[in-house]
Amino acid sequence: MKALHIITGLGVGGAEQQLRLLLRHLPVHCDVLTLTNDGPVAEGLRADGVRVVHLGMTGNRDLRALPRLVRFIRRGRYDLVHTHLYRACVYGRLAARLAGVGATVATEHSLGDAEIEGRPLSGGVRALYLASERLGGATVAVSDTVAARLRGWGVPEARLHVVPNGIEAVRFRFDPEARRTARARTGLPDDAFVVGGVGRLVPGKRFDVLVRAVAALPGVHLVIAGEGPERAALRALAAELGAADRVHLLGERDPLGDGPDGRTPGVPALLSAMDVFVSPSREEAFGLAVVEALAAGLPVLHVTCPAVDDLPASQAPGARRIGPGPDELAAALREHAAAGPRRLPAPPVVHRYDIAHSAEALLRVYAQVLAPAPLLPGAPRTPHVPHSPSPSQTSKTSPSSKK
Numbered sequence: 001m002k003a004l005h006i007i008t009g010l011g012v013g014g015a016e017q018q019l020r021l022l023l024r025h026l027p028v029h030c031d032v033l034t035l036t037n038d039g040p041v042a043e044g045l046r047a048d049g050v051r052v053v054h055l056g057m058t059g060n061r062d063l064r065a066l067p068r069l070v071r072f073i074r075r076g077r078y079d080l081v082h083t084h085l086y087r088a089c090v091y092g093r094l095a096a097r098l099a100g101v102g103a104t105v106a107t108e109h110s111l112g113d114a115e116i117e118g119r120p121l122s123g124g125v126r127a128l129y130l131a132s133e134r135l136g137g138a139t140v141a142v143s144d145t146v147a148a149r150l151r152g153w154g155v156p157e158a159r160l161h162v163v164p165n166g167i168e169a170v171r172f173r174f175d176p177e178a179r180r181t182a183r184a185r186t187g188l189p190d191d192a193f194v195v196g197g198v199g200r201l202v203p204g205k206r207f208d209v210l211v212r213a214v215a216a217l218p219g220v221h222l223v224i225a226g227e228g229p230e231r232a233a234l235r236a237l238a239a240e241l242g243a244a245d246r247v248h249l250l251g252e253r254d255p256l257g258d259g260p261d262g263r264t265p266g267v268p269a270l271l272s273a274m275d276v277f278v279s280p281s282r283e284e285a286f287g288l289a290v291v292e293a294l295a296a297g298l299p300v301l302h303v304t305c306p307a308v309d310d311l312p313a314s315q316a317p318g319a320r321r322i323g324p325g326p327d328e329l330a331a332a333l334r335e336h337a338a339a340g341p342r343r344l345p346a347p348p349v350v351h352r353y354d355i356a357h358s359a360e361a362l363l364r365v366y367a368q369v370l371a372p373a374p375l376l377p378g379a380p381r382t383p384h385v386p387h388s389p390s391p392s393q394t395s396k397t398s399p400s401s402k403k
Contacts, residue, residue, distance in 0.1 A: 001366070002029045004078040006069070006092035008085035009037030010052070012227070012252045013200065014288050015084055015109035016041040018142075018165050021256070023050055025359035028366075033072065035065065035088055040252065060087055066095055073099035080366060083136075085109060086117055090128055093135040103369045105362075106133070107140040107163070111149050112283035118204050130154060137369035140362070142286045145306035161365050164307065165286045166355030171256060172295035174343050175272050182265040182273035186248055192221045193337045196274035196298075198267055198289040199281070201228030201249070206280040206303075206324070208237055213278075213330040215241035220337055222246060225253040225270055255292075271296035275341040276333065279305060282324055294318055295350045297343040301332050308349060316349040 005023070010016050010032075020041055023030050031051045034042060038054035045052050053072070057065040073081060073095055080103040083092035089106045096104045110117040116125065130153060133139055139155055140163045141147035147162050180190070188194055195214050199205045207224055211234055214222040222243075224234075231249055238247035253259070254266035265273070277293035279302040287305030294300060294308075300319040302308065308316045322328050 001079045001370070002077065003031075003080045003082055003366075004073060004076055005030055005032045006035070006081060006083045006088045006095075007032065008035050008087040009039065010034045010042040010045070011037045011039035012041060012255075014165075014286070015107075017255045018109070018288065019084055020045050020048065021166070021168065021355050022359060022362070024048060025355050026362065028363075031076065031078075033069070035091065044254075044256075057087075057091075066091060066098075069095040070098045073101060079103060080105065080370060082107070086125070086129065089136075090132045093132045097135045102137070103366075104136045105138045105140060105365055105369055106136050107142065108146055108150060108285070109142055110285045111141075111146050112285065113149065115204060115283055118200075118202050126153065133159075138365050140365060143306040144310045146285050161361075163358055163361045163365065164353055165288050165291075166353050166358035167288065167292055167295060167350070168256075168355055169295040169346060169350050171268050172271055172292050173346075174297045175269070178265070178269040179272040182269040185263060185265055186223060186250060186270075186273070188221055188223070188248070188273060192219065193341065194221045194223060194274050194276075195333060196222070196270065196277050196293075197224045197226075197279065198253075198255075198270075198277075198292075199224075199226045199279075201226050201230040201234060203230060204281060204283065205230075206282065207234055209280045209324070209326045209329060210278055211237050211243070211247055212241065212326040213333055214247065215243035216326075216330045217333055217337060220246065220333065221248065223248045223250060223270060223274065225250050225267055227252045267292065268296070271298060274298060276301065276336045278329065278333075279303065280324070280329065290319065291350060291353050294344075295346050297346060299336060299342070299344065301329065307353065311349060311352075314348070315352065316347045318344045318347055319349075 032045055033053045033055055035055050035057040042052045055065055078101055081096040081101050083089040083106045093104050114121055133155055138161055139159050140161050141150055142165050144162055147160055197210055214220050238244045258266045271293055277298045277300045279290050282303055284304050287307040290300055290302055290305045291307050294316055301322050303324050308319045322332055
């Protein structure tokens with residue numbers, strides 16, 4: 001099978017990184033086309049041996065991109081087109097239909113109750129999404145919560161599938177040496193109690209609440225890995241609250257490992273350096289950073305996280321749901337700081353969200369959309385995926401094998 005993944009952009013973000021990780025585990029020949037922003041994740045994909053093409057789309061209304069996309073799909077002779085993120089789903093599903101590709105899958109990564117990909121939902125956005133959804137063969141939700149939202153919009157049950165995000169848990173296992181090194185390289189005292197967060201610095205992530213909570217706790221440090229338009233405002237807030245020397249805004253960090261220089265700690269090392277993890281967002285489609293923190297053995301405080309909230313509490317005993325205000329967060333952090341650093345065993349939820357399981361579930365969706373139509377009404381359908389190498393046949397150590 002030959003598949004094309006179309007994504008809106010390849011800057012650092014949860015959906016973008018999830019695509020990169022997923023392609024490492026799919027035993028399928030995959031190319032990636034990004035409509036905009038041939039960014040850091042594109043570089044990572046190319047390093048993995050994946051062909052990445054930048055379409056050069058200039059905006060949501062750049063209709064000139066559609067015929068270019070149709071021609072690209074036709075020339076590639078793809079068996080299946082898989083789209084990711086709103087703009088790619090709208091343009092990609094239509095282009096696949098015009099190019100004659102009948103097997104299309106779209107993953108909804110970032111749908112909230114009132115927002116989609118951090119932007120307010122409008123009637124027009126919803127109508128266009130639903131119109132393009134009808135052109136697809138399957139719509140994938142990354143959590144039961146997102147599936148319920150899509151169901152409420154009117155996406156037919158027969159086309160709706162849940163394939164949760166996944167992680168490579170071994171990458172996030174606590175490492176005492178990484179803890180010491182990461183603290184030294186980020187200016188954190190060895191004996192400081194460190195609160196951490198990971199995510200884009202945008203209003204919806206509500207890192208301002210986290211800054212306020214930590215500022216109220218003398219001696220406690222905060223590290224946030226992520227970049228975005230709120231960076232200057234967060235830095236100014238920390239200074240205003242007298243905590244500028246305890247709030248460390250680290251910018252973008254590699255979610256899968258240290259930087260290419262080997263001296264810039266990536267997210268796994270930073271999780272080892274933290275003592276408690278906080279996710280203050282009011283809305284999340286999944287909550288991947290929370291699962292990564294749990295894999296690192298961290299206690300977690302979160303306002304909402306479908307990856308955890310959709311499951312029994314026994315699946316993630318180290319995660320605690322709190323209210324959205326800074327006072328409750330500060331009180332919870334004060335408790336953790338008083339108790340001192342502790343590391344927990346990785347909970348069952350970490351195994352549940354293993355990326356290999358997600359890849360297997362996605363292959364089953366591919367099989368369904370690739371299945372030939374029944375010859376007679378009511379005849380059984382036998383899902384079939386065109387031959388592709390098995391995981392053992394696909395070199396995961398030699399990136400060139402996926403070119």
